[in-house]
Amino acid sequence: MTFLELNLNTPLQNALIDLGFENPTPIQEKVYPAVMSGRDTVGIAQTGTGKTFAYLIPILRQLKYSDQKHARILIVVPTRELVLQVVGEIEKLTKYMTVRVVGVYGGTNINT
Known part of the structure; x- marks a missing residue:
């Protein structure tokens, strides 16, 4: 599958x-x-x-085809590091969106 x-x-x-991906990995193929x-x-x-x-x-495919004017997605992860990782991955995938x-995430000054 591609x-x-x-x-x-x-x-x-x-x-x-752009990221050089042509084929989904096994987990991606099963989850999709x-x-x-x-x-x-x-x-x-x-x-x-x-x-x-x-x-x-x-999720991003469904977002693109959503009928909602301002569709929203909430992803909850357990650590600050994972938040930063997920945000980075979303930014890569939404380069043209x-x-x-x-x-x-907590533990940081909101003005930072």
């Missing part, structure tokens, strides 16, 4: 091409249809296997 076969929107497809169908999903895989993109790609990404 990312082209996932019927992604052009901006998302272009971002993946579950997330697209609206099912809750738990994916377990080793570090570096593409788990973050596994849920971001279908008009979205606003905000990472919120």
Whole structure:
């Protein structure tokens, strides 16, 4: 399977091409249809296997085709480091999309 076969929107497809990705990893291939169908999903895989993109790609595809004028996505993660990682990955995938990404975490001065 390739990312082209996932019927992604052009901006998302272009971002993946820029990143050098042509084929989803096994976790991405398994998670994509579950997330697209609206099912809750738990994916377990080793570090570096593409788990973050596994849920971001279908979510961002759905966002692009949402009927809502101001669609919103909330992603909750347990650590500051993971917040920063997820925000960075979203920024990579939305390079050609008009979205606003905000990472919120505690322990830091709000004016920083």
